[in-house]
Amino acid sequence: MDLKQTFGEAKENIKLEKPSVIVLRLFEVITSWSKTVSIFIQYSRENMLTYLQENWKKKFMIALIHDLREQSYVDRQSYGDTPVVFKARQTSMAIQQSVLFYLGWRLAVDGGYDVGSESSAHNQLQKLLWFDAITKGKLKIDIYPDVPQVLKKWRSENIKVYLYSSCACGEIDGNKKLMNYTNLGDLSSFFDGYFDTNKMPQNSAESYDKMSKELNVAKNEILFLTRSMNEIEVAKSTGIKTVLVIREDGIAAFSVEDVSPFTAIGKLDEIVF
Structure with missing residues (x-):
């Protein structure tokens, strides 16, 4: 959504009180979510089997395939005659092929891979492949062009910046690595720390209470930026200040009525302190 076209020039810049965090x-x-998904779907189709084979005997993969197998049988009960992950008595190649069939079916059901999800075995496997590709330089995090300069500006204003994501997965501390591997270079130096939604669910008020305590910062000194209205409402209920981010390539459809109760921006550089 283009905020200028939808809401007029009044929405071009948002004047806010300078936060501490x-x-x-x-x-x-x-x-970009849409770019991430489109690139990853193709990469997964071409590389998932190799990734399974390379990690097949590792503890994390054995546990994950066990969970994936159980999930596939639950899906069969819910959806009917669907692909399942073969039992452990089958050959490794047969099980690996069954994993690919099952993931292909999930792709059709879900309408796309969800590397941002916190739950389910198939999403965990997708994230592991995604992180593996990123850390090996085969894929990069596609950062919006306005982001680096804004992060640099916030750093110069002594504002601490934290990333709040669900990317930590298995043996990989994904949150801390993602910003090392972007299309615009290593941005990790602009971040003071990371919060993991697996440990601090983004739709729980308790998470924002915990965030404030860990930062040792009053809630009204924290500014939270997200694409989710639900997350905005939960964070606001605890006293944290919020901004709704509506990128032009965002997947959610917002109306003027939807957005009017919120402080909303289309790019990070529209925030002025």
Whole structure:
């Protein structure tokens, strides 16, 4: 959504009181969700089997395939005659092929891979492949062009910046690595720390209470930027200041009525302190 076209020039810049800390969600705040998914779907189709084979005997993969198998049988009960992950008595190649069939079916059901999801075995496997590709330089985090200069500006204003994401997964501390591997270079130096939605669910008020305590900062000194109205409402209920980010390539459809109760921006550089 183009905020200028939808809401007029009054929405071009948002004047806010300078916070002590800014907390950023990942997708559609600093990186494109649609680009991530489209690139990853193709990469997964071409590389998932190799990734399974390379990690097949590792503890994390054995546990994950066990969970994936159980999930596939639950899906069969819910959806009917669907692909399942073969039992452990089958050959490794047969099980791996069954994993690919099951993931292909999930792709059709879900309408796309969800590397940002916190739950389910198939999403965990997708994230592991995604992080593996990123850390090996095969894929990069596609950062919106306005982000680096804004992060640099906030740093110069002594504002601390934290990334709040669900990217930590398995043996990989994904949150801390993602910003090392972007299309615009290593941005990790602009971040003071990371919060993990697996440990601090973004739709729980308790998470924002905990965030404030860990930062040792009053809630009204924290500014939270996200694409989710629900997350905005939960964070606001605890006293945290919020901004709704509506990127032009965002997947959600917002009306003027939807957005009017919120402070909303289309790009990070529209915020002025």
